[in-house]
Amino acid sequence: MMTSTPLDLPDRPSLKTLGPGRPKDMKKHAAILNAAKRLFAQDSFADVSMDRIAAEAGVSKLTIYSHFGDKETLFAAAVSAQCQEMLPDNLFHIRQQGTLREQLKMIACAFFSMICAEQTVNVHRIMLGHGNIDMTLKHIFWKAGAERTHRIFTKFLQAWIDTGALDIADVDCASKQFFTLIKGELHMRIICGLCNDPSPEEVEAHLDAAVDFFLRAYTPRMPAVTAADAPR
Amino acid sequence: MMTSTPLDLPDRPSLKTLGPGRPKDMKKHAAILNAAKRLFAQDSFADVSMDRIAAEAGVSKLTIYSHFGDKETLFAAAVSAQCQEMLPDNLFHIRQQGTLREQLKMIACAFFSMICAEQTVNVHRIMLGHGNIDMTLKHIFWKAGAERTHRIFTKFLQAWIDTGALDIADVDCASKQFFTLIKGELHMRIICGLCNDPSPEEVEAHLDAAVDFFLRAYTPRMPAVTAADAPR
DNA sequence: GTCTATATAGCGATAGAC
DNA sequence: GTCTATCGCTATATAGAC
Numbered sequence: 001m002m003t004s005t006p007l008d009l010p011d012r013p014s015l016k017t018l019g020p021g022r023p024k025d026m027k028k029h030a031a032i033l034n035a036a037k038r039l040f041a042q043d044s045f046a047d048v049s050m051d052r053i054a055a056e057a058g059v060s061k062l063t064i065y066s067h068f069g070d071k072e073t074l075f076a077a078a079v080s081a082q083c084q085e086m087l088p089d090n091l092f093h094i095r096q097q098g099t100l101r102e103q104l105k106m107i108a109c110a111f112f113s114m115i116c117a118e119q120t121v122n123v124h125r126i127m128l129g130h131g132n133i134d135m136t137l138k139h140i141f142w143k144a145g146a147e148r149t150h151r152i153f154t155k156f157l158q159a160w161i162d163t164g165a166l167d168i169a170d171v172d173c174a175s176k177q178f179f180t181l182i183k184g185e186l187h188m189r190i191i192c193g194l195c196n197d198p199s200p201e202e203v204e205a206h207l208d209a210a211v212d213f214f215l216r217a218y219t220p221r222m223p224a225v226t227a228a229d230a231p232r
Numbered sequence: 233m234m235t236s237t238p239l240d241l242p243d244r245p246s247l248k249t250l251g252p253g254r255p256k257d258m259k260k261h262a263a264i265l266n267a268a269k270r271l272f273a274q275d276s277f278a279d280v281s282m283d284r285i286a287a288e289a290g291v292s293k294l295t296i297y298s299h300f301g302d303k304e305t306l307f308a309a310a311v312s313a314q315c316q317e318m319l320p321d322n323l324f325h326i327r328q329q330g331t332l333r334e335q336l337k338m339i340a341c342a343f344f345s346m347i348c349a350e351q352t353v354n355v356h357r358i359m360l361g362h363g364n365i366d367m368t369l370k371h372i373f374w375k376a377g378a379e380r381t382h383r384i385f386t387k388f389l390q391a392w393i394d395t396g397a398l399d400i401a402d403v404d405c406a407s408k409q410f411f412t413l414i415k416g417e418l419h420m421r422i423i424c425g426l427c428n429d430p431s432p433e434e435v436e437a438h439l440d441a442a443v444d445f446f447l448r449a450y451t452p453r454m455p456a457v458t459a460a461d462a463p464r
Numbered sequence: 465g466t467c468t469a470t471a472t473a474g475c476g477a478t479a480g481a482c
Numbered sequence: 483g484t485c486t487a488t489c490g491c492t493a494t495a496t497a498g499a500c
Contacts, residue, residue, distance in 0.1 A: 025465075025466090028465095028466090059466085059467095060466065060467050060468080061467095062465090062466070062467070062468090063465075063466060063467080066465070066466080
């Protein structure tokens with residue numbers, strides 16, 4: 001089941017209007033996709049019926065089949081769309097001022113609130129849960145999330161290493177460790193559904209501890225630079 | 233669905249033989265439970281039919297209903313049994329000799345191979361995926377895994393702190409950070425199914441990096457003790 | 465292209481013989 | 483207590499009218 005879905009991504013409805021016959025209603029296309037995104041995120045693949053999606057989208061079931069072919073294709077399109085929305089491009093376009101610690105804290109906050117957002121948690125559940133998710137989808141998920149974040153953050157770290165404020169031999173490794181720490185046990189509990197709504201104080205303490213930990217490990221033993229050396 | 237399953241845990245088949253009538257065949261009971269464990273771990277709740285379990289266990293479907301009542305109860309019993317087997321009690325009964333770094337490395341290795349074992353990964357998938365898993369099961373999972381590990385490790389850390397070899401203010405926090413690091417991005421990729429079989433070299437490098445990181449952060453700036461001060 | 469109505473199949477759970 | 487055979491339900495996917 002669901003192992004050889006030909007995934008046309010990203011979904012390009014506009015191309016279909018070039019085919020013969022009456023053009024399809026793109027509002028209905030979007031309505032179906034949105035309904036599918038909501039429902040598949042909420043429940044699992046098996047627990048969402050095409051009837052529910054049709055009712056949610058306000059169209060008939062056959063319209064869905066006309067637009068998407070079958071259930072697995074619709075699922076792939078919906079999950080893929082969710083992945084694209086998962087990480088806003090400007091996650092790291094924060095104001096680059098303040099000390100290293102302050103900047104790390106800001107990144108930590110932005111990243112943590114992003115991965116705890118309901119739709120992000122749901123995408124995680126889809127990827128982690130079983131059911132034979134198409135490998136293509138998993139790679140889309142990974143590239144959209146972890147890989148992109150990691151790529152940007154390594155540049156950030158390298159800039160600080162160049163100033164001497166950080167003593168890191170393996171930047172890739174340190175980047176992964178940072179985000180691993182930011183997620184931490186708290187994110188695991190949230191993903192598990194064991195902690196639906198952590199208090200702001202708990203989150204604050206968790207993030208501070210992670211940033212502290214990171215800095216303790218990677219700050220030179222004899223600090224040679226001050227915050228004034230920050231890369232602009 | 234599956235929210236109010238009365239979970240009788242741990243499963244005590246022996247008690248049922250005390251009831252009136254012919255005693256149930258405990259070999260069949262075990263066969264059913266084993267089949268359910270295997271299949272539910274492999275596929276998701278919805279994708280496993282009672283017919284498959286019956287065929288796998290070599291009994292008829294009604295025998296399953298006779299023993300377990302319904303599908304959800306069987307699922308709960310199977311997952312609960314998996315959780316109990318997840319963490320061997322002697323995970324930390326390692327030879328307490330060697331330097332702090334060597335001991336941490338041994339713990340890291342044991343923990344990592346445990347959480348990467350196939351059945352542990354499958355239990356994670358069950359817990360993290362959606363589908364309305366009974367809260368009772370999630371708590372069993374958490375207590376059997378993270379909580380037990382954490383409790384033991386904090387004692388280990390405290391012993392080293394007392395010798396002065398570690399400079400840790402918040403032991404609970406440090407313990408969580410340690411296991412978070414040991415899991416790391418690699419475990420996430422494994423859980424996701426993006427990395428089914430990491431090379432020993434990759435695992436080795438990952439664990440070494442995690443232990444190094446931990447020690448860099450929590451070793452006193454002016455190391456005042458030697459390995460000879462190790463708690464016995 | 466979109467709708468209502470339906471074909472086909474598989475599921476969980478049960479009835480009745482032994 | 484265990485089996486074979488079956489009920490009742492719901493799902494995906496399709497046929498034919500408009």
